Amino acid sequence: MSYGKKKMHLNLFLRNTGHHEASWRHPGSDPNGVTDIDYYIKLAKIAEAGKLDSLFLADSYGLPPTMQFLVQQALEPFTLLSALAIATSRIGLIGTASTTYYEPFHVARKFNSLDHISRGRAGFNIVTSTGNATAFNFGAAPLPEHTDRYERAGEFMEVAKGLWDSWEEDAIVADKEQGLYVDPEKLHEINHVGRHFHVKGPLNLPRSPQGHPVLVQAGASDTGREFASRMAEAVFTAQNTLEDGRSFYADVKGRMAKYGRSPAQIKILPGFCPVIGDTSAEAKEKERELNELTQPEYGVYRLSNLLKMDLRGYPLDGPLPFAELAENHEINSQKARHQLYLELAQRENLTIRQLILRTATSRGHYSMSGTPIEIADEMERWIVQGAADGFNLMPPYFPSGLEEFVDKVIPELQNRGLFRTDYEGTTLREHYGLERPERSSSRQSVISAQ
Amino acid sequence: MSYGKKKMHLNLFLRNTGHHEASWRHPGSDPNGVTDIDYYIKLAKIAEAGKLDSLFLADSYGLPPTMQFLVQQALEPFTLLSALAIATSRIGLIGTASTTYYEPFHVARKFNSLDHISRGRAGFNIVTSTGNATAFNFGAAPLPEHTDRYERAGEFMEVAKGLWDSWEEDAIVADKEQGLYVDPEKLHEINHVGRHFHVKGPLNLPRSPQGHPVLVQAGASDTGREFASRMAEAVFTAQNTLEDGRSFYADVKGRMAKYGRSPAQIKILPGFCPVIGDTSAEAKEKERELNELTQPEYGVYRLSNLLKMDLRGYPLDGPLPFAELAENHEINSQKARHQLYLELAQRENLTIRQLILRTATSRGHYSMSGTPIEIADEMERWIVQGAADGFNLMPPYFPSGLEEFVDKVIPELQNRGLFRTDYEGTTLREHYGLERPERSSSRQSVISAQ
Structure with missing residues (x-):
């Protein structure tokens, strides 16, 4: 102690x-x-x-x-x-x-x-x-x-x-x-x-x-x-x-x-x-099981809403359209969350699907x-x-x-x-x-x- | 039963x-x-x-x-x-x-x-x-x-x-x-x-x-x-x-x-x-004791407010100024309560003080x-x-x-x-x-x- x-x-x-x-x-x-x-x-x-x-x-x-x-x-x-x-x-x-x-x-x-x-x-x-x-x-x-x-x-x-x-x-x-x-x-x-x-x-x-x-x-x-x-x-x-x-x-x-x-x-x-898992592997498995229960249709809605851009036309397993997104400079209370998502996707080179799953747990927290x-x-x-x-x-x-x-x-x-x-x-x-x-x-x- | x-x-x-x-x-x-x-x-x-x-x-x-x-x-x-x-x-x-x-x-x-x-x-x-x-x-x-x-x-x-x-x-x-x-x-x-x-x-x-x-x-x-x-x-x-x-x-x-x-x-x-009293006399006495604790200054305020007329200049032990009050026809949500007080005072021939005491218990209920x-x-x-x-x-x-x-x-x-x-x-x-x-x-x- x-x-x-x-x-x-x-x-x-x-x-x-x-x-x-x-x-x-x-x-x-x-x-x-x-x-x-x-x-x-x-x-x-x-x-x-x-x-x-x-x-x-x-x-x-x-x-x-x-x-x-x-x-x-x-x-x-x-x-x-x-x-x-x-x-x-x-x-x-x-x-x-x-x-x-x-x-x-x-x-x-x-x-x-x-x-x-x-x-x-x-x-x-x-x-x-x-x-x-x-x-x-x-x-x-x-x-x-x-x-x-x-x-x-x-x-x-x-x-x-x-x-x-x-x-x-x-x-x-x-x-x-x-x-x-x-x-x-x-x-x-x-x-x-x-x-x-x-x-x-x-x-x-x-x-x-x-x-x-x-x-x-x-x-x-x-x-x-x-x-x-x-x-x-x-x-x-x-x-x-x-x-x-x-x-x-x-x-x-x-x-x-x-x-x-x-x-x-x-x-x-x-x-x-x-x-939380008793082993790291168990914890990872729990996370994977939860992510499997997510619904991509909702994930795309959530992401589109947050990034202020309709992402329904883009392939789930492709990258975010960074160029188009960069044009979106609207100031609002979710601006910081918006940036946080973009930084996360860029830093880890995530596809749309991967970004959805990474943020499904706690909405970007x-x-x-x-x-x-x-x-x-x-x-x-x-x-x-x-x-x-x-x-x-x-x-x-x-x-x-x-x-x-x-x-x-x-x-x-x-x-x-x-x-x-x-x-x-x-x-x-x-x-x-x-x-x-x-x-x-x-x-x-x-x-x-x- | x-x-x-x-x-x-x-x-x-x-x-x-x-x-x-x-x-x-x-x-x-x-x-x-x-x-x-x-x-x-x-x-x-x-x-x-x-x-x-x-x-x-x-x-x-x-x-x-x-x-x-x-x-x-x-x-x-x-x-x-x-x-x-x-x-x-x-x-x-x-x-x-x-x-x-x-x-x-x-x-x-x-x-x-x-x-x-x-x-x-x-x-x-x-x-x-x-x-x-x-x-x-x-x-x-x-x-x-x-x-x-x-x-x-x-x-x-x-x-x-x-x-x-x-x-x-x-x-x-x-x-x-x-x-x-x-x-x-x-x-x-x-x-x-x-x-x-x-x-x-x-x-x-x-x-x-x-x-x-x-x-x-x-x-x-x-x-x-x-x-x-x-x-x-x-x-x-x-x-x-x-x-x-x-x-x-x-x-x-x-x-x-x-x-x-x-x-x-x-x-x-x-x-x-x-x-509530165990005898009628005890109940009356309880009511009297409560009424003794009232404060006429507040009673006059309450009555003035309800009747929409400043009663501070009138003798407490005299009647309500019914003639002046009758001129007050303002329509508002307390109209009915207003009438109820006036009817009570007229029906029982109450002084201002008596009306205050009669309504001190439950504000006219x-x-x-x-x-x-x-x-x-x-x-x-x-x-x-x-x-x-x-x-x-x-x-x-x-x-x-x-x-x-x-x-x-x-x-x-x-x-x-x-x-x-x-x-x-x-x-x-x-x-x-x-x-x-x-x-x-x-x-x-x-x-x-x-």
Whole structure:
């Protein structure tokens, strides 16, 4: 055992039958269970038994036209996480909400409420949405441009933070004798007037156990990285090589100083998808079996969508049309993922089919197959070499891909002093080693007297 | 014991420390517990032990400027009810959402998700919001006019119902062998284009256990009653006399035929606030003690707000200024409540102070003090004489006002054959004796092929 090592943080990225696109066809998966709360409670309890920092839920507000190929419906994050708050006691609960398709009052209140209900375990994964499947459920207009979405996100978060700070910590007096419930001097309007929002405040809930939810973000573009370094407390990112991971890590942490923040105030957590076997060969075989369950028709759709180019006319066993793809310079939130795919295909000289299979496991996130020792080795390398503060764990299939990780990899990480053997705190901030934010009182006025 | 009697339905209206405005000052109340989930779990379990049909949560999105006088913050309904879904197993879960300040996609999905999570116990209390404390948290515009709000509510519900019906019941095939997850012919766009909303669909969740949540409504105006008779499956209403209750009951049920609905398809549930004593004198004394804890300054504010006239200049122990009030003909959602207060003051010749006290218990809902027998007698009268299908129970203070009802009044109702002795079904629809709605496929097209 070695003590004093930097410990890693681990989220469980919950996603229906698993992160491999064919996971629902895996013999152990339950594709009918994905709207069954007991299924998620079971997974959450396994993750909590493994002492993971948090559960992590992505989300979107539309269905792609490929429902025949895989599970894509999802229970709504606030309702799901609040249910899981009751079924667990320590693990964090990170939910996703879009700043493009929500009002800040609703989102601020829901996370505040979840933070009260879970006694300080809420996290807010801030997204700006992608794709018109979502946009057209909220109006006739297509998805706004990337920069417009981020501009709105910035204003949204200003409002949300104002609302979270609209009650002073000791605003509730509850003096039964005197009949004074709240000290009205300690409740504040925010009177926000901006380009996108006009919000008076205060919030109709007092400040929550964590002050506000842990702010999580996953932007990969330059704008996204800037937003993260200014605002985020945890960053979920797709990095395919240790080198890319180190470069991203240094870049984001390097941007923080100009906002008066220290590098420790952001935890960088690349996605990580382990296919675990007792031998390397067994792990490889598991991966091969999963890939055999993929459907090329869906793979071509997914790749076309990501690369913004219809690839249906190209031979599956030929190379990507790099020349045509190079003409596509559209800026959008998936730009970095787009580049990551192209770099991967070029670096390893992959055919279209091979690229599809390489990215079927976790949609471009880092995946590896190996023994528990090999997987722990790789995770340690990323931590020690400054590419990660931890990982967003993306098991290829549930529940066994998670059970194997908790049963076999977690003890190995614990033996190396790289992961906690028990929770030391009760809030997500405490698990991450993040401070509870001080209340900011800028731009606030006392609530109007009657 | 008498069998074959019409059984009543009972919701527990959950509200921080209770429904009496001074409940937080009651010696048994815990005004610091109102953001503590264990407090609500305790109340929910008492209600479930009493075999009540449902929990009921009102909601608004703003704080009035009277927080010094009483508890008005509230945990957010979706997060609170989803947490309570895990802590209970049979009782219904009715939450409030405003069609004026929400997007239908979000609301439809959250109730669908809550219905999945609770295995069919969700109810949607449809409101159009009141007051600018809410409006100014969602923009610079004041609350829209009553008729505009109802017009939007109608379109909102059309969208929500379309989304709830966008998956055929057997859309999920989950054929692992063939690799067919969903039959794409059984997933439908709604392509709604209206004055307020433009929503493509489908929902990103399959049809829920109840088909859709039980639709609850509380409109009292003519527009509101029309909306209810067209749409609602339960109506929460404020009725102060048996005669008024009978008239409302007959009116709403009488409007249903033109929408092709039968009277049994709506359950009418007046608010009911019992102050329970082992003797009539003890009950009266309890009521008096509670009223002594009220604060006239708040009472005048509340009354001024409801009657849309500043009453601060009038002597508390004099009559209402009926002449000036009669000039106030503003149409709004509280019109009926307004009339109810004026009628009460005139009928009983009350001073301002007396009216404040008479309405402090449950904000104008029917309240009575009495022994368990007297209370059961009165409830029975309302049921037998066609003024109610049940009640929205509004205990004056928690937890003891609820405990007394469950321990003393429920057994009396059960002995009379007026209330269930155990749950017979598992869904809220089953508790209410409502049919699961058939899926409607009007105006839907097959989801666009890629």
